[in-house]
Amino acid sequence: MKVDIRSERGTAVAVLSGEIDHHNARAVREEIDRYIVAAQPRSLAIDLGKITFMDSSGIGLIMGRSKLMKECGGMLEVRNPQPYIRRVLKLSGIERIVKVT
Amino acid sequence: MEVINSIKFTMPSLSVNESAARAVVSSFLIQTDPTVEELSDIRTAVSEAVTNAVVHAYRGTCGNIELTVKLLRDREIYIRVKDKGCGISDVDKAMEPLYTTAPEEERSGLGFSVMESFMDKLTVRSMPGKGTTVTMRKRLSPNVG
Numbered sequence: 001m002k003v004d005i006r007s008e009r010g011t012a013v014a015v016l017s018g019e020i021d022h023h024n025a026r027a028v029r030e031e032i033d034r035y036i037v038a039a040q041p042r043s044l045a046i047d048l049g050k051i052t053f054m055d056s057s058g059i060g061l062i063m064g065r066s067k068l069m070k071e072c073g074g075m076l077e078v079r080n081p082q083p084y085i086r087r088v089l090k091l092s093g094i095e096r097i098v099k100v101t
Numbered sequence: 102m103e104v105i106n107s108i109k110f111t112m113p114s115l116s117v118n119e120s121a122a123r124a125v126v127s128s129f130l131i132q133t134d135p136t137v138e139e140l141s142d143i144r145t146a147v148s149e150a151v152t153n154a155v156v157h158a159y160r161g162t163c164g165n166i167e168l169t170v171k172l173l174r175d176r177e178i179y180i181r182v183k184d185k186g187c188g189i190s191d192v193d194k195a196m197e198p199l200y201t202t203a204p205e206e207e208r209s210g211l212g213f214s215v216m217e218s219f220m221d222k223l224t225v226r227s228m229p230g231k232g233t234t235v236t237m238r239k240r241l242s243p244n245v246g
Contacts, residue, residue, distance in 0.1 A: 021123075022152040022206075023116035029207065053123070053141075055148040056215050060207035084141045091218055092211055 003031045012041035013079075017050035020058040029061055036068060044069050049080030058085070059092040066098050077101060102179070106132065107171040114159045114166050114184070122151040122168050129170045130178070135241050142219035143178060143239060149212040150182035150235045156203055158186025158233060176241040180220075185232040192225050 001018040014032050018024070036044060044065060048054070066076045077099045081089055089095060110125045112118040123144045130140060147168070154166045164186055171179040189195045196217075201210035217223045220237040227233040 019120060021116075021119045021148055022156065022208075023119050025207070053144065053148075055145050055152065056209045056211040057152065057207075059211055060209040063209060064207040084138065088145065088215065091215060092209065 001028060003028050005032065005035045007039065007041065008045075010042040011045055012036065012039060012043070013045045013047060015047040015050065019053035020051055020061065021053070021055055022057040025057040025061045029064060032065060033068060036065075036072065040072065041074060043075045043077065045077045045079050047079045048082070048085055051082065051085060054085045054088055056088070056092070059088065059094060062089075062094055062098060066094075075099075102171075103174040105172045105174060107169065110168045110170075111165050112168070114155045114163050114186075116152075116155050118166070119148055119151050119155060122166075123148050125168065126170055126180070129172075133172060133176060133178070133241055134244055139239070139241050143180070146216045146219045146237055146239075147180060147182070149215045150180075150237070153212050153235070154182060154184040154186065154233070156206065156208065157189075158184040160187065176244065178239050178241060180237045180239075181234060183232065183234045188229040188231050189225070189227040189233055190229050192227050196225065 001024040004015045006013050012035060016028060062078060069076045079101050089100060108129050112121060126144055126147045127140065151166060164184060167183040169181040173179055194200060196213040198214045199210040201208040216237060220239045222238040224236040
C-alpha cells in the first residue's frame with residue numbers, strides 16, 4: 001500500500017496504490033490526516049485509480065476523510081475508481097455525500 | 102453437499118492475515134476459472150468476514166480464525182469463517198447496515214451488507230462467549246470453453 005500526496009492548485013491529491021483493507025487503512029488514514037492538518041488544503045481528492053482491492057475498510061477511510069475535510073471547511077472528492085471498486089462505493093451509498101468522478 | 106475439493110486454513114487473528122486469507126481463496130478458486138467479477142466478489146466477502154473476526158472476536162487478545170473453502174458440484178463455492186471469540190449477542194442488530202461497535206477504528210458497519218450483496222447466501226451463527234461462524238455460498242457462472 002502506497003500513498004503519494006501532491007498539491008494541485010489548492011487541492012491535495014492523494015494517489016493510493018495497492019490494496020485497501022482494515023490492516024493498511026490505518027497507515028493511509030494517518031498519512032493523509034497528517035498532510036491535511038499541516039497543509040490545510042481547500043479540498044482533498046483521493047485517487048483510487050491504482051487500487052487493486054478495496055473492501056468496506058475503504059468506505060470507512062473515505063467517510064472519515066470526508067468528515068475531517070468538512071470540519072476543516074473543505075470538501076472531498078474520490079477519483080478514478082475501477083468498476084469493481086465503484087460497486088463497493090455504490091453499495092455504501094457514499095456517492096450521496098462525496099463526489100465520485 | 103457433494104464436495105469436489107476443499108481447503109482449510111487456520112490463522113491467528115492478526116490483521117496482516119486479512120490479505121493472506123484473500124490470497125488463499127484466490128489460489129483455491131483458480132481451478133474454477135471464475136470471472137474477474139466473481140473472484141472480486143468472493144475475495145471481498147472473505148476479507149469482510151475475516152476482518153470482522155480480527156476486529157471483534159478477540160478484542161485485545163489473539164485467537165484463531167479458521168477459513169474453509171469448498172468447491173461443490175455445479176460450480177458452487179462454499180466458504181466458512183469461524184472463530185472461537187466473544188460472539189455476537191444480537192446477530193440481527195450486527196447485520197444492520199452501518200451498525201458498528203468500533204466507530205473509533207472508522208469501521209463503516211457495512212461488512213455484512215457487502216457479504217450479503219456479493220454472495221448468494223449468507224448465514225451467521227453466533228453464541229456469546231463461544232464464537233461466531235459465518236457461512237457463505239456463491240454459484241459461479243457456467244464455465245464456457
